[in-house]
Amino acid sequence: MQQQQQEDEQQQPWRMEEDDDAEIGYIDRAAENTLEQHKRVLEEFERKREARGIVVPVDDAQVRKQLRKRQVPVTLFGEDAYDRRERLRLILALELEKADKEEEEEEQRRTTGTSKVLGDEKHTETFYTEGTARLRAARKEICIYSLHRAKERIAQEKRRIQALRAFSEQEKDKIDKDDFELASAWQEERKEFIKSAQYMTVLSSQFGDERPITGIRFAPNQQLVATCSWSGNIRLWNVSDGNERTVLQGHTERVSSLAFSPRPVSSRCFLLASAAADNTARLWTIDCNDCSVQKTWVLRGHTARVTSAEFHPSGKYLATASFDHTWRLWDVETRKELVVQEGHSKPLYKVSFQVDGSLAISAGADCGARLWDLRTGRSVASFLGHGKPILTVDCSPDGYHFATGSEDHSIRIWDIRKKRCVYTIPAHSALVSHVEFHENGHFLLSSSFDKTCKLWSTQGWVLIKALIGHEDKVMCCNASRDGRYIASCCYDRTWKLWGVEKSLSQEEDNGLWCDGDRMETQDGFL
Structure with a gap:
């Protein structure tokens, strides 16, 4: 009997074990059970709010x-x-x-009947302001860059979806070998992440500054963590032992946000952007080896507090949002302002770029988000639904979803194609301070003033894991590029590193830069 089973397995190389299928899909089955529950909770919440x-x-x-x-x-x-x-x-x-x-x-x-009888007599007129030659060249470059990125992303996504559909319909004989390997690797990666996430715990906790820490980001080499605080200082820390490496001083007011460039300045240096309440943003060129500051530039133009800074996927442009009701696009190489974008009626909190780089999404205190086409400068759509200011926004790696977090304690998932909210997560019991899609597409990370960080599955928006351990409001969080570690910072002036309990000494300190599928070390590219 055992010999016959082995022969059957050899004749069916594409067969997957039933236990593995169950482990891979258990989050999906749980999602179906929570959809109606979330919907009932939100309807009851809205009904009670109106009843009051x-x-x-x-x-x-x-x-x-x-x-x-x-x-x-x-x-x-x-x-x-x-x-x-x-x-x-x-x-x-x-x-x-x-x-x-x-x-x-x-x-x-009534409106439909009237329009059929009278016709549409509404006339609108669009006004355009001529931009600079530098802005025109930037829009052209963004267009070419985004088209190539979109073509690659869509082709890969189609292959993966076709393979997954064949899996679910039991038509494995129709799957191409390369497509099978792609889908199998994606599902295996997702299964392993869900398993490991259940065991995430605090690996280290550090006292980070004299005043509340407002932002935290992993460096591209994943060996360093950067934090910023209301003291105006930016600090770099070792991931392996939690020791402080250096302090970056320059801002004269509270620093609100940090961002690392997706592309290196050189083989040894990376670029860091910061936004502060002194109405400026700064660019820092930092050496990977000794964490020394090679150069720093100040970006002036905003007339009020700068709340966030975010790099374009190409790394050539930087977007900043401000309390002056505008967001601005800067050229990183020349440090010149390319465009001042108006459109919001109240202060802005965040700007995020779509994964291809063709679109930008801004959100703020007017409770709405706006979608902008960077290739033309037009406002494509407005997204309304939150009852209170939107504090954070981030775009999904799938290219057509984005998430917003608000003071109304909820996270909303929006579909750019449908131009509407497709799901509302009753995520936290206090305001949502940060939301972030991981680049692997498996989870959404959120933090809140309810002292927790949470990981949500992107398939069904089911809660994977709640990270509980902070003693005060969580201001921000960030996941490493490989998804193994999560860093979070708190109002009580501490930051924590979360991960699966094991020795961090296995991580050799020889990786200087991760970019796509290659790793640059002291010996060259792997």
Whole structure:
């Protein structure tokens, strides 16, 4: 019997074990069970929020009369006068919700009928302001760069989706060998990450500054962590032992955000950008070996606090958001301002680039996000839905989703193609301070003032792991490029490194730069 099973396995090289399938897909099955649960929680939350603004009679006799009028039970078991009054409030909220829907439907029918009879007589006029030659060259370069990136991403995504669909439909004989290897490697990587994430714990905790730490980022070589704080200082730390390497001083006010360039300045140096409340952003060229600052430049132009700095995927441009209601695009090589983009009515908190580099998304205190086409300068779409200011935004590596985190405690997932919210995660019990998609596409990372960081599966938006250990508000978090470690910083002036408990001494300090599929070391490229 055992010999026959071995022969069957040799005849079916594409067969996957049932146990592995179960492990790979258990998050997906759990997602189906949580979709309706999340939807019910959000609907109930909105209904109670609206009910709080409805005026109901104080007299219990009048409350009973209103309930009897609506042909519902006048009293329930164990219900007192206050509970009865709250029940009437919820009933009135449901009636208002139903009336609003009927009114919207009637208005839509009336508008549709009128437009068919009279035709569309609305005329709009678009005004354009001529830009500089430098801006025109930058837009052209962004267009060429994004087209190549989009072509490669879409081709690879199509191959992976076709292979995964063949897996699910039990048509493995139709899978190309290369496609099978691609899909198998992706699923295996996802399965391993989900397994390891369950055992993530605090590897180290460090006192980072004299004032609250506001931002944290892993360096491209994954050997260093950078933190910034309200003291105006930026500090670099070793990942392996948590020791401080150097302090970068230059800002005169609170530093709000950090970002590392995706491309190296040279074989030994990388570029760091910082944004601060002194109305400036700074660029720092840092040596990989001794962490010394080679050069620094100041970017001036904003008239109010600069809240974030983010590099374009090409590494040639930098976007900064500010409380002056604008975001600006800078040329990294010349340190010149290319464009000042208006469009928001209140202060901006964050700007993020789409993975191909063709689009930018800005969000702020006006509770909305705007999508901008960097190739033309146009505002493509507006995304409204949050009830409070949006504090953070990040784009998914799939190219058409992005996530926003807000003061309303929720994370919303938006689809650029549909131009609407496709899912709302009731993520935290306090405001969401940071959201971040990992470049492997397996998870979304979030932090909150409820003292936690959370990892969410991008398939179904199910909670994978909650990182609990901070004693105060978590200001920011960041995952390493390989997804093995997560760094988070807190209002209590500490930062923590999270990962699977094992010896970090196995990480040899010989990698200076990771870029795509190659690693630059002292001996050259691997």
